[in-house]
Amino acid sequence: MIVKHLSDLKGTDDEVYGEKGTWVSRRFLLKKDGMGFSFHETIIFAGTETYLWYKNHLEAVYCVGGEGEIEDLGTGKIHPIKDGTMYALNNHDKHYLRSKKDMRLICVFNPPLVGREDHDEDGAYPLLDE
Ligand code: 9YT
Secondary structure, eight states, X not given: OOOOOHHXXXXXXXXXXXXXXXXXXXXXXXXXXXXXXXXXXXXXXXXXXXXXXXTTOEEEEEEEEEEEEEEETTTOOEEEEETTOEEEETTOOOEEEEEEEEEEEEEEEESOOOSOOOOOTTSOOOOOOO
């Protein structure tokens, strides 16, 4: 069994800041944990905009705090995000996240992130082996 508290991750390699300083993500579970998915808590900081495109991964996200919006760049549609909103990027959707109040997001990736991914020239994460 794997049991962790958020405080176990803070200040470790499993706490990662986005290169533009718009988010911090704590990786509870990664590929090495063998669950078949990775599991993260991501904070999107208030007043920021983040462009994301996970072209190699599927992601589901559940908001448990804060407030903001997601813009689907495929449709131009803007969806509000608040405590209780879930979005799933089932089509590798390019999107902007905008935060009004620090958004606390619980995220699951399939395939799991390894943890060393960096955004490539498209702003996407590559597929990495361990
Ligand atoms: C909101 C969102 O897409 N979070 C993903 C996790 C984060 N990019 C990470 O842990 O690298």
